[in-house]
Amino acid sequence: MNTPVPPSVAEQSEAEALFRFETGAPESVRTALGMNATRIGGAVVLSMRNDPTRFWSKALGLGVTGAVTAELIREVCDFYRAERTPQAVLQIAPAFLPEDWDAICESEGITAGSSWAKLVGTTEDLVARADALDVPPDGITVAPLEARHAAEWGSVMMRAFGMPEEHYGELSASTATQPGWHPFAAWLDGEIVGTGTLHVHGDTAQMFAGAVLPHARNRGGQTALLAARVRAARDLGCRFLVAETGTETPGTRNPSLHNMFRLGFQVAYERRNWTWQPSPDAA
Structure with missing residues (x-):
């Protein structure tokens, strides 16, 4: 392709x-x-x-x-x-x-x-797709992460990916205030339930660590996190976006892959x- x-x-x-x-x-x-x-x-x-x-x-x-x-x-x-x-x-x-x-x-x-699967897209095309969808998530709000919530955000990221919180949560949280990173959080009933960040290198933005806790899934939170970062990439002057997720094997379905398809990402290889x-x- x-x-x-x-x-x-x-x-x-x-x-x-x-x-x-x-x-x-x-x-x-x-x-x-x-x-x-x-x-x-x-x-x-x-x-x-x-x-x-x-x-x-x-x-x-x-x-x-x-x-x-x-x-x-x-x-x-x-x-x-x-x-x-x-x-x-x-x-x-x-x-x-x-x-x-x-x-x-x-x-x-x-x-x-x-x-x-390595997924890519132009910022212009992905923003247009995000704007066309514009379906608000069910009870979830997505916003740039405030530094005071970094520790909670890092912990949620690891829990969402099924990884240990000790040390790994602090590893994730430390990126929240570092140059080049642009973190976002998904909120439900006053708690962070989803994470996603964006790393900028030149004119390319890298999607990173997008995930939602199990009890908050199927509400559109991950799509909203994707859309927020696509728009942030546009505002930062990036031309391209890059992401990765697991491929589907016979009998399996990867919701993250289909959420990215919905936003207009293409599988490069x-x-x-x-x-x-x-x-x-x-x-």
């Missing part, structure tokens, strides 16, 4: 957002979770050694500024070995996978996992999650 955003822009948008999200954490959180990060070959490489979710150790942006080679992947994996990372995910746009990728995977102990783990005999 032809989309307005090339893979290099879409991948870099996500990579920079996650790099800022993790490296901006308070030092106490970074120590508790065993966090470290680096840049290798133009990509961001993130490690969270003490992460029971096995979600946050990722290498992103591979192939954006240079070819993906066996040497590059070895350097990335060496970083994870040095950090004693129990598992990491390499996320590479299909357009950047080299012909010898299978051999690289076999050499480094990398296996294929689930797939994500599906991207495999490539899982690295240290060899059993690694020191």
